[in-house]
Amino acid sequence: IVVSTGIVGWKYGKGFEYAAVASLCVFCFSHLFSMSANWLLKPVEKHINNGYYEDAERILRSMPDLKIIGVTGSYGKTSTKHYLNRILSEHFDVMMTPGSYNTTMGVIRTVREYLKPYNEVFIVEMGAKQIGDIKEICDLVHPSVGIVTAVGEQHLESFKSIENVQRTKFELIDSLPSDGGLAVINDDFPYVANRPVSNVECVRYAVSNPGNAGYVATDITYTPAGTQFTVRTPQGASLEFSTRLVGECNVSNLLAAVIVAMRLGVPEDKIRYAVGQIEQVEHRLNMKRTPGGVTIIDDAFNSNPTGSSMALDVLAMMTQGRRIVVTPGMIELGDRQEELNRNFGQKIAASADIAIVVGEYNREAIVDGINESKEKDASSATEVHTVPTFLDSQSLLGSILRPGDTVLYENDLPDTFK
Structure with a gap:
């Protein structure tokens, strides 16, 4: 490159040589320019994001009767969100975070662009890659109902230990209000079952580990057409359901949605109908x-x-x-x-x-x-x-x-x- 620059300078003069050297410097140090630009723009980006955050807070404050439900878990949260949305829509006007809008900025965008004044229920999927991510979302939306679908060995590269996964997922439960808050958690996972909850009313559910669970799914039968299962309630009732979904994980996710729907007063016949009509979520069994x-x-x-x-x-x-x-x-x-x-x-x-x-x-x-x-x-x-x-x-x-x-x-x- 140095030789070619010298030849260019000899043939076309010093001005061209200087331009070539300048271009070479820009090429070699472009990454430093990018890093510097990002560093300089960070305060600007933060200021803009703070404006979006405050606007979302304003919208949520203007809807004091909105029932906000948080859904998190190492896996199963997206399916549970969809199932809950379908069931609650039989009785309420419902909005849920679309797609994988499960970060703070994703929730902010949903509130600002999709949430309507007439919505009665807002279902918020909460994802996390590190400790504090879910608390940040909760500090914005203030859920009164929280569902923890699982605590498992997912994203261990960023969390480092399953104890950190547990701590992060239960940020949702720890954020619920003591007056009227409801925690719905899946005892099929050891790091859910062994986590005490004392700050709010806690309902536990299970498919394979029914020991301390109030709601249990039993008599599960799979066919190419779908699944039949029975939900046993704390009061001793047995409710039979049919669904097009398959897999124990889907039965578990449905169980969480059914519990929340029952607690919010959705009639049993509407729940049963919605469960039978739920479409399978793409790429999830x-x-x-x-x-x-x-x-x-x-x-x-x-x-x-x-x-x-x-x-x-x-x-x-x-x-x-x-x-x-x-x-x-x-x-x-x-x-x-x-x-x-x-x-x-x-x-x-x-x-x-x-x-x-x-x-x-x-x-x-x-x-x-x-x-x-x-x-x-x-x-x-x-x-x-x-x-x-x-x-x-x-x-x-x-x-x-x-x-x-x-x-x-x-x-x-x-x-x-x-």
């Missing part, structure tokens, strides 16, 4: 049939140890044809990445006839888990295929699928995931 007679279970959104296990339980119950799982494994699990993916492989061996492992990132751990199960159980005969990309997995499926087969897509499957 979404089930459909192809014209060729193949059942597709789409669980491709952010797999986690609990959710993947439940998805495999659903796959195991599909016995009309072969059971096939397509997965790259689980991510964002910190130091337990290899261990949990090996456990995932062992569960695959107990639930699937064919496993297609996509990419290299978790391949060894998953395949080792499958093989370990085969060594322990001679009846386990899961056929394993490894492919480099999702496109390759689709080509393989095209050559082996038969009518009656069921395919489970577990976790995100972009070609860029190595």
